Amino acid sequence: MAVDGSDRKQGAHKAGLWLSAAAAGCYGVAYAWRPDVAAVAVERFADLALRIAPAFAVVYVLMLLAELVLDRRRIARHLGRASGARGWAMTLAAGVLSVGPMYAWFPLLADLRARGMSPALIGGFLYSRAVKLPLLPLLIQYFGPAYATLLTVSILLGAVANGWIAVRLAGDGPTR
């Protein structure tokens, strides 16, 4: 398996083509069976694509910065298996501050993983994204400040648990 992840990138492209083809097939079936649902889905797709485009732009810039600035040594020191509490703090903060859907971050995470980022931290990052700072006022309005605080703390603790447990179950070896 390629250490730099190039095999994985080719695999991702092929899988993407298959997934897009499968999605197109599903839309064809939906159009034949329920054209009204298919029409709504197309509208939602266009709306969603426009809404998440800024998030992908942010991810692209971060990937470019990572390509320019982050080498294996730096990633191993700050985000590797031995990065310790500082690595966790950086990762959880990044997860909380990240925007857009989860899958927008997969390309960057795959890149960082290939350069040595700990998979436990990847799991922690993806879980800590459940803390949505801009939506906290809405959460407080519905459930109160005590609930919002407790939920936020629980999610951050859950993020550490998630990364730690998932990596022990899945293994910490190179990506396959």
Place this chain on the structure above:
Amino acid sequence: MRRARLMAATRATTRSFAGMVPLVAGVLALASLVGAAVPPSELAEAVSALPVPDALVGAAVGSLSAGHPGVSYVLAGELRGAGVSLAGVTAFLVSWVTVGIIQLPFESTVLGLRFALWRNGVSFVLAVVIGHAVAAVPGIG
């Protein structure tokens, strides 16, 4: 030298990014279709009729849903108002963001199948645990 490095980095990043476009488009398309065919509110209603603990139901519905997390907050508030337990809506809220069934093919392709499966599985269990833990605190919600 710097310019050459920037150009090389831009080319590498663009190649990498462009390779992911079909995956992203596929996930977006499927998420839109699922959302149009089965709105989360209808899914929640159907699943809540099952004789299964609320937190498990909430985590299951959240795992299958896709969309802006703000929608999950509004839906959770309405479900709570309609009588769903705090454990159920909490598990729903957490799993909406942390568990991704629809994007599992994408995640497994870029991060590895074993890791993607275990990460989502553990996230699901943690959503249920957090749901119960938060609901158990006196005076909350």
